[in-house]
Amino acid sequence: MEKLIERLIQKNRIALSKLITMVENDSPQLLDIMKAIYPLTGKAYVLGVTGPPGAGKSTLVDKLICNFRSNGQSVGILCVDPSSIFSGGAFLGDRVRMEWAYQDDGVFLRSLATRGALGGLAPRVSEIIKLMDAFGKEVIIVETVGVGQMEADIIRYADTKIVVSVPGLGDQMQALKAGILEIADVLVVNKADLSGAQDVADDLKMMLYLRKESDWTPEILLTEGLNNRGISDLYEAIQRHRTFLCQSGLKERQTKLQRKHACCDALEEGLKKYLRQKFLEVEEVKTILKKVQEEGLNPYHAADEILQLLLPIHIEEGE
Ligand SMILES: Nc1nc2c(ncn2[C@@H]2O[C@H](COP(=O)(O)OP(=O)(O)OP(=O)(O)O)[C@@H](O)[C@H]2O)c(=O)[nH]1
Ligand SMILES: [Mg+2]
Structure with a gap:
């Protein structure tokens, strides 16, 4: 290692x-x-791109890379693929479309499978971002499919979060709205060459009034990824949000919070692992579990008893 x-x-x-x-x-x-x-991390700027399947996220990312590259920045891309049942071939699609990335030493592309989306296991996005950061990637773009809680969790590590929508979403729009309200810093309506794009943009604008008051109001942009239209506007909107993050002090606050979360997450995992491996070996625990299994002891009562036995810090209810 x-x-x-x-x-x-x-x-x-x-x-x-x-x-x-x-x-x-x-x-x-x-x-x-x-x-x-x-110790090698903390320098990269992280961009999150999410939206429904086929919205044109990879196409947009592909075009954005050019902007970052022509400004001399090295780029890491992390495509978080949905589990295969949802992807409908997107997995291969991403590979094919972004293959040119391998020709450029300044670009590193990695696809990541969600670890059992149905089991709710989030992929190790924050750790992989840190690896790319340590390697020296200056910009890291995370692409993830969907607009649900899982995607919100995945791109919470991003400094700037882009939510892509497209005309003709119908029912998916409701789900999109819920996701957008919470996370978007920049809203993109892609496939603006199709009819209905302006309606989607207007709809999104209305929806922004429902957003909790904050110092940043997401910009809404129309793009045509395929025809390379609106990409430089998008790039500039990203830069404006980046500047806002730094100047408002939000970036610093987010960094501090992320540090705390990284520690808490690692601790939680370590404890879980420890509990799974070690706690069954403790005699008192074995005795209590036996009583639950064989003698019908209230399992919740037992869990509480074990917790108090194992944890010297007694946690009061409601804390
Ligand atoms: N008409 C139109 N089609 C587009 C545009 N941008 C992308 N597409 C097409 O939309 C399809 C999906 O594009 P992708 O970039 O793979 O979309 P994605 O959101 O990354 O897809 P998944 O990763 O599978 O969710 C492709 O066939 C693109 O060529 C656009 O601006 N207009
Ligand atoms: Mg894609």
Whole structure:
């Protein structure tokens, strides 16, 4: 592992790939990897792109890359694919469309499968972002499909969150709205060459009035990813949000919160692992569980008793 991290620092792409795979597969060395790379992180700017399947997210990302590259910034892309039943071939599609990325050393592309979307396991997006950051990627774009809670969770790590919609969504629009209200910093109506795009934009504008009062009002932009129209406006809108984040002090507040969350998440996972592996070996726990199983002891009563036994810090209800 140390060797891999050394090579990561030397900008070795294979080392980055290998480390991502280790993180993705929950390697037992995960915590050690994160400990080692953390001091190298904190420089990247993270862009999240989400929206319904087929909205043109990859096409937009593909075009945006050019803007970042022509400004001399190196780019990492993380495509979080939905589980195959929903993707309808998107997996391969992304690969094909963005293959040129492999020709440019300044671009690193990685697809990531959601770890059992139905089981609610979020992929290790924040850890992989940190790996790309440590490698030296200056801009990291995370593309994820959908507009539900899971996607909101996935792109909560992004500094700027773009929600893409398209004309003709019908029922999906309601779901989109709920997602948008919570997360969007920039709203894009793609496929503006199709009829109804302006209606969608107007609808989104109305909806923004329902948004909680905040210092930032999302811009609404019309784009045609396929025809490369509106992309530089989008790029500029992204830059404006980035500037706002820095100048308002929000970026700093978010960074501090993210640090706390990273620690709490790692702690929660460590505890879960510990509980699964070790707590069944504790004699008192074994005795209580036996009483639950064989003698009908109230399982909730028992869980409370075990908690108090194992945790020296007693947590009062409501805390
Ligand atoms: N008419 C039109 N089609 C577009 C536009 N942008 C993208 N498309 C097409 O829409 C289809 C889906 O594009 P993608 O970029 O793969 O969309 P996506 O949102 O990444 O799709 P998933 O990752 O599968 O959710 C492709 O056939 C694109 O060529 C546009 O501006 N106008
Ligand atoms: Mg895509």
